[in-house]
């Protein structure tokens with residue numbers, strides 16, 4: 001990654017963080033209907049992977065914690081904000097919401113309310129790319145908690161057996177709700193992936209250089225050999241499992257924020273404080289603007305439900 | 317009597333049964349913190365990790381473990397955090413748990429309880445808000461309970477652990493903040509015994525779980541207009557207290573069911589079918605099935621509120637029935 005790329009990625013990461021802060025404020029203000037899972041701590045992994053992707057042919061699925069993926073895929077922030085607030089002018093018009101961001105098409109396929117549910121779907125996208133022969137790949141983002149689902153392990157095997165161009169990105173933030181990663185998996189996840197028969201790497205997800213090197217290499221390898229690969233990225237969950245959670249169970253000490261770490265690297269590389277400050281202010285302002293714009297959208301009229309009921313085969 | 321919420325009563329019942337019977341154990345996700353809704357509070361501290369088993373997010377395997385343990389002399393209480401997640405482990409539910417006693421010719425017992433939560437109303441969206449007890453009830457071999465208050469939630473759990481069949485208890489999240497009176501002993505509550513919560517001469521209204529308070533509110537309003545609504549809480553869906561329902565319909569001649577479950581091929585349809593088949597000659601009006609529309613649960617508050625049946629919808633349905641002479 002060039003220094004310019006790094007700076008651009010920092011700006012996007014700051015925006016993602018500011019966006020999530022705005023989600024949290026909207027939730028506190030009663031403008032978000034239910035629980036929201038924020039992505040603080042895993043921005044560099046998400047953006048590092050997206051840096052390697054091609055919007056015209058690749059596809060990505062994500063977990064319940066996927067606001068950042070929708071933004072990284074280039075969906076307008078006000079549209080994502082409106083979706084999270086349950087308003088019109090959004091992806092679904094108020095049907096889906098934070099855990100069910102389902103765009104009509106494009107790089108991001110959707111987030112998921114069922115832990116692990118998104119992983120087999122990525123195999124489908126990889127299969128479609130292979131069938132079309134367009135050199136596209138699919139990426140499944142999921143947590144180390146989700147890695148314990150049968151469906152996820154089946155998909156790892158299926159991808160090997162069928163030879164699917166699929167990158168498994170396991171974002172290991174140390175926690176599955178209140179369950180520590182040690183209590184989730186009996187063996188390191190990368191070695192498990194190797195036992196399934198795929199190439200696997202493990203990186204520090206707070207180290208942009210390492211993330212960039214690994215994703216660059218893995219994505220190009222998948223595009224070349226058409227075989228699945230596995231990336232485990234260790235990150236820290238900056239906030240609660242969901243916004244506002246009482247994390248009484250949590251004993252990990254003070255965390256290093258990957259964004260602060262990247263900032264320090266940039267300062268060292270000669271980026272001026274004024275420049276960084278401007279980027280940070282801009283991120284904040286754009287996030288606020290997205291939510292202000294979304295808040296102007298009305299909620300949909302409930303008559304939409306009757307139309308859907310008829311569409312889906314309801315009898316009344 | 318003590319005022320308790322459903323999670324408090326369930327936790328207390330679990331304390332009691334685990335202290336009394338070493339065969340009982342609890343298994344599921346995030347139990348050490350007391351369960352995400354507090355229904356496992358204090359259990360891990362008291363009974364330790366061998367009897368309060370925290371699992372990875374692997375519903376298929378830990379439900380299956382519960383089934384196998386039940387077939388091997390244990391009394392498992394398996395917690396599936398939200399009933400939406402039953403989709404992940406549906407083979408274990410529909411084939412493994414449901415069919416083993418039958419396939420053994422009745423020689424194998426499964427004193428297995430699956431506790432799960434259900435219900436819309438808190439903005440959780442389509443995959444954390446379903447009330448799919450009808451799906452479970454359609455599987456022969458499963459018993460299904462839908463408590464509407466804390467005493468029933470605790471008492472049904474106790475009864476379920478003594479029976480030969482796997483039981484799924486669906487607890488409604490929308491009731492979790494409500495305190496209802498319960499005998500501190502939390503006595504067992506029988507399966508297949510409905511509760512008539514209010515007498516009335518004109519209409520029989522069966523309401524399930526969180527729909528019970530909605531039904532009672534509607535009955536209150538209708539009483540002011542001179543219409544007597546008999547409100548019945550079936551407590552369990554399988555076994556179903558068909559006698560109580562049919563006896564009431566024989567008296568009132570009108571039947572409505574209020575059910576947050578499926579609009580199509582669900583419990584509401586099953587009850588209407590029962591009443592039409594068994595009490596056809598008593599009916600003075602077409603029965604009414606009051607359910608949400610046949611869609612997944614929508615996310616936006618305005619849509620979710622419109623999706624959930626409310627007292628006004630119940631009143632309108634019953635008023636229409638009263639005109640239908």
Ligand SMILES: Cc1ncc(C[n+]2csc(CCOP(=O)(O)OP(=O)(O)O)c2C)c(N)n1
Nearest residue numbers: 065113114115143144145146175176177401
């Ligand atoms: C099948 C299923 N089981 C349980 C849950 C409840 N749940 C939601 S997120 C979560 C933890 C997920 O952990 P992980 O996969 O590591 O992702 P993270 O939340 O850390 O991003 C749990 C248990 C669910 N949504 N779906």
